[in-house]
Amino acid sequence: MAELSGLRKFCYSLTGSPHDADDLLQVTVERILDKGMPADAHPAKWAYRVCKNAWIDELRSREVRQRYPQAIGDGQYETAPSAEATASGERQISDVAAALDQLPEEQRLALTLVAVDGKSYAEAADILDVPVGTIMSRIARARKNLVQYYSDTEKR
Amino acid sequence: MNEQEYELLSRYLDGELPAAEARELRERLLAEPQLRAELDRMKAVNARLVATFGSDEAGQVPERISALLQAPRRDHRRAGWGFAVAASLLAGTGLLLGPQLGQFAGNDDSREALLAGALEDTHSSADSWLDLADGSRFRAVLSFASDNGDWCREYLLAAPEQTLRGVSCRRDGTWSTVVEEADNGLYSTSAYRPAGASQADNVAAYIELHAADIPLSRSQEARLIASDWH
Numbered sequence: 001m002a003e004l005s006g007l008r009k010f011c012y013s014l015t016g017s018p019h020d021a022d023d024l025l026q027v028t029v030e031r032i033l034d035k036g037m038p039a040d041a042h043p044a045k046w047a048y049r050v051c052k053n054a055w056i057d058e059l060r061s062r063e064v065r066q067r068y069p070q071a072i073g074d075g076q077y078e079t080a081p082s083a084e085a086t087a088s089g090e091r092q093i094s095d096v097a098a099a100l101d102q103l104p105e106e107q108r109l110a111l112t113l114v115a116v117d118g119k120s121y122a123e124a125a126d127i128l129d130v131p132v133g134t135i136m137s138r139i140a141r142a143r144k145n146l147v148q149y150y151s152d153t154e155k156r
Numbered sequence: 157m158n159e160q161e162y163e164l165l166s167r168y169l170d171g172e173l174p175a176a177e178a179r180e181l182r183e184r185l186l187a188e189p190q191l192r193a194e195l196d197r198m199k200a201v202n203a204r205l206v207a208t209f210g211s212d213e214a215g216q217v218p219e220r221i222s223a224l225l226q227a228p229r230r231d232h233r234r235a236g237w238g239f240a241v242a243a244s245l246l247a248g249t250g251l252l253l254g255p256q257l258g259q260f261a262g263n264d265d266s267r268e269a270l271l272a273g274a275l276e277d278t279h280s281s282a283d284s285w286l287d288l289a290d291g292s293r294f295r296a297v298l299s300f301a302s303d304n305g306d307w308c309r310e311y312l313l314a315a316p317e318q319t320l321r322g323v324s325c326r327r328d329g330t331w332s333t334v335v336e337e338a339d340n341g342l343y344s345t346s347a348y349r350p351a352g353a354s355q356a357d358n359v360a361a362y363i364e365l366h367a368a369d370i371p372l373s374r375s376q377e378a379r380l381i382a383s384d385w386h
Contacts, residue, residue, distance in 0.1 A: 025218075026218075029221055040280075121170065137159075140165075150197075
């Protein structure tokens, strides 16, 4: 389940909602099975690329991006955590998702692939179809933005 | 801090800094509290991300989605190509099906010899054909390890009257076709076929049943060809 599980984490970090993550994962898998892939493509990297494109399509179709507030009330976990754990978990998701939501999408994609999913810069560059140098700068800017966001939040 | 320093710290955090540069940075971190504090803040952000989206729970895949990869989609998927992705995504899950004996589709000796020669040396390709001595054309589609340890290859064999799709496996230095059937999706030398064009369901089913792992990468396949599949 390693790749599919990693892809689900990627979906989760992009959408910030377990329900939306499952939907995005399903769209990704269906697109891959329906459309196939070039014979010389790396299957796992191709899957991430399809997922990224599906997410961008989804974003474009949303005039107003209100993913995270909805996620707090609609989370659908496979297991049922305790009420306390759920409240704590939801707060954490809410906080981190709100922080990620401040980032430009290209920074968020690059940071998620590397920091959450453990991809190397070269792998992330391959998936996002950009030079490695672009990945480096996008991730650095993403982190700088997030540090600034949390610093501002703490001051309030 | 300037952009370059953020990039330096970020690369260090991700283990993407060459050893010498990492060493220099560690020395700077000891001498520059402000730099160290910034690295700590970046680490804290990273930890929040991983704790939230990198947990085992975040990687839980609903059964309905796993089932998509296990269910045959014979009317909607391209033999071989869909397998490559599905097998990759399912790798390590135990979801690939267990061993089952394949069928042997006999062919005349001369064609079998030509096919064996092509299978031995030809790299998999999405769009190129190898002209064989009998006038037919050959294309290796992908290579994979079978569940009994043999190396196997999916191929296309195009003759004027029909195109065949099959799988041949190598044992004791000999390639033997284990499944082969007419492929009704006509192959051009360059066209990218639409999904669902292939009707070679038995080939796809065979691969799903017998592939032990994901298909070989281009470099893995090249190494095997160079070493005569040893």
